[in-house]
Amino acid sequence: MSLSGTGLTLTYGATVALAGASVTVAPGEVVALVGPSGSGKTSLLYCLSGLARPSSGQVLVGDIELTALDDAGLVAVRREHFGFVFQFSELVPELTLAENVALPLELLKAGRRDTRRRVAELLERLGIGDLGGRYPAQVSGGQAQRAAVARALVHRPAVVFADEPTGSLDSANTDTVLSALVELSRDTGSSIVLVTHDDKVATAADRRVFVRDGFCTDEVLSR
Amino acid sequence: MTFRLSLRLLRGGGRSSVVRLALMVLGVALALLALLGSWAVTNALGERSARVAERQSIAVFHGPAAFHLDEIDDSIGLRPLDRVLVAAPEHAGRRTLAALAPPGCALLPATGRSCISPALARLVRSDPDLAERLGLESDPSLMTSAGLRDPDDLIAYVGVDETSIAADEQPAAGWGAPRSQGASEVSGTTAFVEMLLLVAVPALVFLAIAARLSSATRARRTRALRLVGVSSRQLAFVAAFEGWLAGIVGTTLALLAYHALQGPLAGSNLPGFRWFVSDGAVPRWAGVALLVVIPWAVGRLCRAGAVPRRAPRRTRGADHTSLWRAAPLVAGCVLAAAYLVAARLDPRIGHASVLLLGVGALTVTGLVLGLRPIAERAADQLAEQTRTLSVRLGARRLAAEASSTVRALSAAIALVLVAGTGFAVLRDVKLSAGSPSPVQVATLDTSTLTAASRQAVVHLPATAMIGSIRSTPRLAPDEAPSSDPGTAAIQLGVTVYFVSCATLTTIEPTTAGECRDGKVYRTASTENTLWSNQLPVGTAITVATGAGTTRITIPAAELRFPHLMGQGIAALENDALVVTGPPSGGWPAGAQLVYALPTDDHAIRDFQDAVARLGPTAVAQVETRDLDKLATYHVQAGIIRYGVLTGFLLATAGFVIAVLDRARERRRNVAMLRALGVGQKVLTLAQVVEFVLPAAIGLGSAVVVSFLLGTTYLTVSGLQEGLYWPPLAAAVALAGTGTLGVAVAGALGARIRTTTADLHAE
Numbered sequence: 001m002s003l004s005g006t007g008l009t010l011t012y013g014a015t016v017a018l019a020g021a022s023v024t025v026a027p028g029e030v031v032a033l034v035g036p037s038g039s040g041k042t043s044l045l046y047c048l049s050g051l052a053r054p055s056s057g058q059v060l061v062g063d064i065e066l067t068a069l070d071d072a073g074l075v076a077v078r079r080e081h082f083g084f085v086f087q088f089s090e091l092v093p094e095l096t097l098a099e100n101v102a103l104p105l106e107l108l109k110a111g112r113r114d115t116r117r118r119v120a121e122l123l124e125r126l127g128i129g130d131l132g133g134r135y136p137a138q139v140s141g142g143q144a145q146r147a148a149v150a151r152a153l154v155h156r157p158a159v160v161f162a163d164e165p166t167g168s169l170d171s172a173n174t175d176t177v178l179s180a181l182v183e184l185s186r187d188t189g190s191s192i193v194l195v196t197h198d199d200k201v202a203t204a205a206d207r208r209v210f211v212r213d214g215f216c217t218d219e220v221l222s223r
Numbered sequence: 224m225t226f227r228l229s230l231r232l233l234r235g236g237g238r239s240s241v242v243r244l245a246l247m248v249l250g251v252a253l254a255l256l257a258l259l260g261s262w263a264v265t266n267a268l269g270e271r272s273a274r275v276a277e278r279q280s281i282a283v284f285h286g287p288a289a290f291h292l293d294e295i296d297d298s299i300g301l302r303p304l305d306r307v308l309v310a311a312p313e314h315a316g317r318r319t320l321a322a323l324a325p326p327g328c329a330l331l332p333a334t335g336r337s338c339i340s341p342a343l344a345r346l347v348r349s350d351p352d353l354a355e356r357l358g359l360e361s362d363p364s365l366m367t368s369a370g371l372r373d374p375d376d377l378i379a380y381v382g383v384d385e386t387s388i389a390a391d392e393q394p395a396a397g398w399g400a401p402r403s404q405g406a407s408e409v410s411g412t413t414a415f416v417e418m419l420l421l422v423a424v425p426a427l428v429f430l431a432i433a434a435r436l437s438s439a440t441r442a443r444r445t446r447a448l449r450l451v452g453v454s455s456r457q458l459a460f461v462a463a464f465e466g467w468l469a470g471i472v473g474t475t476l477a478l479l480a481y482h483a484l485q486g487p488l489a490g491s492n493l494p495g496f497r498w499f500v501s502d503g504a505v506p507r508w509a510g511v512a513l514l515v516v517i518p519w520a521v522g523r524l525c526r527a528g529a530v531p532r533r534a535p536r537r538t539r540g541a542d543h544t545s546l547w548r549a550a551p552l553v554a555g556c557v558l559a560a561a562y563l564v565a566a567r568l569d570p571r572i573g574h575a576s577v578l579l580l581g582v583g584a585l586t587v588t589g590l591v592l593g594l595r596p597i598a599e600r601a602a603d604q605l606a607e608q609t610r611t612l613s614v615r616l617g618a619r620r621l622a623a624e625a626s627s628t629v630r631a632l633s634a635a636i637a638l639v640l641v642a643g644t645g646f647a648v649l650r651d652v653k654l655s656a657g658s659p660s661p662v663q664v665a666t667l668d669t670s671t672l673t674a675a676s677r678q679a680v681v682h683l684p685a686t687a688m689i690g691s692i693r694s695t696p697r698l699a700p701d702e703a704p705s706s707d708p709g710t711a712a713i714q715l716g717v718t719v720y721f722v723s724c725a726t727l728t729t730i731e732p733t734t735a736g737e738c739r740d741g742k743v744y745r746t747a748s749t750e751n752t753l754w755s756n757q758l759p760v761g762t763a764i765t766v767a768t769g770a771g772t773t774r775i776t777i778p779a780a781e782l783r784f785p786h787l788m789g790q791g792i793a794a795l796e797n798d799a800l801v802v803t804g805p806p807s808g809g810w811p812a813g814a815q816l817v818y819a820l821p822t823d824d825h826a827i828r829d830f831q832d833a834v835a836r837l838g839p840t841a842v843a844q845v846e847t848r849d850l851d852k853l854a855t856y857h858v859q860a861g862i863i864r865y866g867v868l869t870g871f872l873l874a875t876a877g878f879v880i881a882v883l884d885r886a887r888e889r890r891r892n893v894a895m896l897r898a899l900g901v902g903q904k905v906l907t908l909a910q911v912v913e914f915v916l917p918a919a920i921g922l923g924s925a926v927v928v929s930f931l932l933g934t935t936y937l938t939v940s941g942l943q944e945g946l947y948w949p950p951l952a953a954a955v956a957l958a959g960t961g962t963l964g965v966a967v968a969g970a971l972g973a974r975i976r977t978t979t980a981d982l983h984a985e
Binding site: 046049051052072075076078079080082084086090092093094095099103104106107112151 | 610612615616619620622623891892895896897898899900901902979
């Protein structure tokens with residue numbers, strides 16, 4: 001499922017966060033949004049994912065026009081087609097790692113057996129198979145972030161949005177989490193839209209889109 | 224620098240900071256307002272009793288008296304009326320009368336003058352006959368509040384001639400016992416303790432909740448400040464600053480609101496009585512003290528709440544509190560139930576108040592201590608069993624934060640316990656104030672009536688009437704009473720009842736077959752035969768009646784009846800005579816008349832009004848109603864009701880604020896869940912489950928425990944055979960309201976708006 005945002009503008013009061021940004025993401029593609037702080041890359045990610053409503057412009061996911069949906073519609077699209085990875089994992093503290101990973105499937109009312117199997121498989125692949133019964137406060141930041149990656153991909157979404165997914169990790173964990181994110185997305189056929197200011201992370205993407213002063217300026221293919 | 228930093232942090236916190244500050248101000252204001260209202264109740268009780276002391280006459284036992292007085296305990300309906308007949312010194316001038324004036328009156332009333340309370344004046348204006356019946360002039364002077372117990376006080380000082388005062392009148396030197404000797408329906412100390420438990424504790428819990436709003440956010444801020452090198456002292460200042468500000472503004476608002484609401488509160492009759500506004504006025508020095516103490520206290524609470532806590536490292540089940548904390552609850556319930564069963568089986572068990580108090584204390588302590596482990600385990604079980612995400616999420620949140628949730632609920636639980644148990648105990652007080660019998664008994668001494676009004680006594684509105692006259696003693700002036708009881712009974716007079724057979728059989732149904740009108744009988748108890756048959760048949764006795772004297776010959780015929788001392792409307796004496804007809808010529812002075820009345824308050828009032836119309840000194844005593852104890856019951860019930868309602872409102876408001884605050888603190892968590900596609904219904908239900916579950920467990924347990932304790936108390940006291948439901952209704956109403964309030968707050972809190980800003984890392 002392709003993703004495209006055209007002519008997106010977003011203002012917060014007097015601040016113009018986006019000034020007509022446009023970007024397209026092909027199915028299965030990994031796109032990194034890069035740029036200096038305050039350039040609008042996170043705002044662009046929020047608009048593309050439906051977390052923020054652009055002041056003008058259009059966002060299409062396949063043939064679904066996100067910008068025309070109401071709140072309930074956006075929630076439904078996010079539930080079914082999107083996955084999210086934030087900088088600080090943002091796992092639900094009252095649920096175990098396994099329950100956190102299973103959450104998207106549970107929201108989609110998937111079968112319990114299938115859910116358990118899928119969760120176990122993902123946790124194993126990410127090297128945290130024996131931590132499924134632990135709570136987020138009982139594991140390290142890197143382990144929690146791997147669980148967050150698993151949660152983002154467990155339901156095979158069309159697009160995974162990742163906002164500084166390795167921003168709080170050391171280099172070893174950065175490599176682990178990044179490679180897991182990219183590999184798993186290739187397995188599920190999911191696109192990734194990745195916000196980062198880290199060049200090393202950006203080079204893992206298929207394409208880098210430079211965001212400056214609220215619009216996209218250059219695009220560079222990594223491969 | 225620290226002051227400027229504190230201001231910057233407050234301004235920079237944006238809308239959430241403003242909301243938090245506003246909630247803290249509101250919390251301080253409400254808590255203090257409730258405390259001031261409670262203080263007004265206890266202070267008013269003290270002032271009332273002091274004024275009652277100040278109007279007590281100072282008796283003279285030796286030497287000349289300044290004036291004479293006769294205090295009559297009268298009533299208008301069921302309202303006590305103090306009628307004080309005063310006989311001023313002859314030829315007393317205005318200066319003398321002013322010096323002898325009772326509190327609240329300008330002068331000691333001269334003969335034919337009167338000084339009455341405004342409440343009595345209102346009654347007199349609405350009932351023109353009342354003035355005449357009470358012997359009041361047409362334009363009596365009004366008392367000021369200095370001489371009144373409260374605005375509803377009925378008191379009249381009536382100036383009379385010395386000859387009008389009864390033989391047992393009291394010579395007096397003046398007025399004014401020490402203030403400490405005053406009596407009130409409920410002592411100020413008792414009321415103070417009740418208010419402390421019912422209102423002060425929830426108010427303090429409420430204050431603590433208000434002071435700890437957004438504690439997680441403030442703790443993060445403290446950590447960030449510490450990282451940049453702010454010292455501990457400066458951190459303490461920053462943390463306390465908001466509390467001081469909220470304390471000053473909240474205290475000011477509370478004092479202003481109290482000043483405005485004082486009048487309506489004093490006149491509301493909410494705690495069972497009204498008082499003068501001046502009784503509840505806050506002294507200026509106290510207001511200033513509050514403006515210092517309250518902000519300091521709130522600042523301390525804020526400082527304590529801002530200390531960074533370590534994030535809980537939780538392993539499933541390991542952090543739970545021990546279930547043994549609920550042991551006292553189980554033990555207390557078992558003991559109370561055993562007590563109840565034993566008392567039902569054997570009424571001789573009796574009322575061992577210390578033991579019952581111990582069982583009650585054990586049970587209540589157990590409920591407060593045991594609620595947390597019970598809630599944690601119930602939440603865990605629910606989370607394990609359910610397949611619904613929202614219920615599991617709510618249950619897990621409860622299991623993780625049961626401690627703070629239960630703490631916020633504890634005040635509400637305690638108040639439900641008090642409501643359920645207290646109203647059961649109050650039933651004891653009410654029963655001691657009056658017989659629950661469908662027949663109430665009033666007595667009237669005809670020596671307080673004129674000859675004409677003595678004839679009207681038969682027309683008083685009552686169900687039945689029986690009168691008795693003592694026969695003329697046969698003892699010669701120089702003859703000593705015999706040591707033989709039988710002979711002495713004849714020597715000292717015989718009680719002669721005058722009653723128709725129709726009335727007698729309603730009083731003593733066993734006499735139905737034997738009684739004939741127009742006859743004379745001897746009474747003989749079938750149970751107490753100790754003094755039976757001591758009257759020699761054929762002996763003639765003399766009885767004074769309205770027609771003069773009547774001779775009665777003691778007959779052989781008997782009326783036999785069970786010994787009914789303490790039951791029925793009259794205890795027929797053994798060795799008495801019954802004349803089945805009215806006394807010839809009507810009732811003489813000195814006859815004792817006993818009336819049977821319905822238990823309805825209006826019927827009793829009508830009877831007493833009719834008695835009052837017989838004459839200014841005519842007084843009927845409702846024997847089965849103790850007006851003083853009734854007054855005590857009403858005031859005590861009012862205080863408990865006022866305290867429970869106020870405390871419960873505070874407790875529920877505190878819990879609701881805690882719920883809303885926790886929802887705000889969870890914004891990021893909620894924003895993330897919404898990003899993942901979790902719908903609003905799931906979030907709302909999770910929030911509701913998290914708070915309704917412990918509320919239902921805690922308040923529901925409190926209802927059951929209070930019902931058990933209250934019923935046990937009444938059963939072992941011998942006051943109730945079956946289950947007593949009214950306190951249960953009160954407890955259920957409170958618990959239901961509390962749970963509903965919590966559910967609504969939970970649902971509202973879940974609808975909190977989140978934006979993408981909430982997803983940003985701090």
